[in-house]
Amino acid sequence: MTFVRKIEVTWGTPRTERADAARNRQHLIATARAMLAELGPDQLTMDALAERSGLGKGTVFRRFGTRAGIFGALLDDGERVFQERVLSGPPPLGPGASPLERLIAYGRARIHFMVEYHEIARAAVDGRQPIPAGSQTPMSRAHIRMLLTGIDLGPADLDLLAMQLTAALDGPILLYVSATDLIPAEQPLTDGWRDLVQRVCRP
Numbered sequence: 001m002t003f004v005r006k007i008e009v010t011w012g013t014p015r016t017e018r019a020d021a022a023r024n025r026q027h028l029i030a031t032a033r034a035m036l037a038e039l040g041p042d043q044l045t046m047d048a049l050a051e052r053s054g055l056g057k058g059t060v061f062r063r064f065g066t067r068a069g070i071f072g073a074l075l076d077d078g079e080r081v082f083q084e085r086v087l088s089g090p091p092p093l094g095p096g097a098s099p100l101e102r103l104i105a106y107g108r109a110r111i112h113f114m115v116e117y118h119e120i121a122r123a124a125v126d127g128r129q130p131i132p133a134g135s136q137t138p139m140s141r142a143h144i145r146m147l148l149t150g151i152d153l154g155p156a157d158l159d160l161l162a163m164q165l166t167a168a169l170d171g172p173i174l175l176y177v178s179a180t181d182l183i184p185a186e187q188p189l190t191d192g193w194r195d196l197v198q199r200v201c202r203p
Contacts, residue, residue, distance in 0.1 A: 041123045071124035099150030107193035110169050115186045141166040
């Protein structure tokens, strides 16, 4: 998952999509982002998105399913951009830095992403349901596991360690924090991540 739901984010080539479906998706995502910036999350509904986009309600419902699905798609779109930065962006987040530097940079960038997408992530949860706990981001775990292989950690169980480090970046934890408290907490969270990684990876 990303923050609150499982999203199919892979490290390879994305699945092909019909040209008209891809255009509709891009148009709906762009329209939803514009509405979110202009009106806030409360006004971003299925009917309002259909009206603003000029597409039929059926198209919007088939694409997203529910109002929460709109926000889930926005989150998914942001995840894909984030993935591109990790795979091919400049170091230290992207390739070119040492594994330890990349691991610290990954946590810092991931926390910033969570802060930036906090409102979208919270709206992706049905407000009548509890925030799920215990889920983790497969992308994060795979990337952290890969970076750990480049660090001399002796006989450590890298799979278990990757799972534990990923837990430190879990989105649901941040969803319990109010938006007003989250922004000032970003720097302490990133400092804590750096401290954690340096202690875990100490020779």
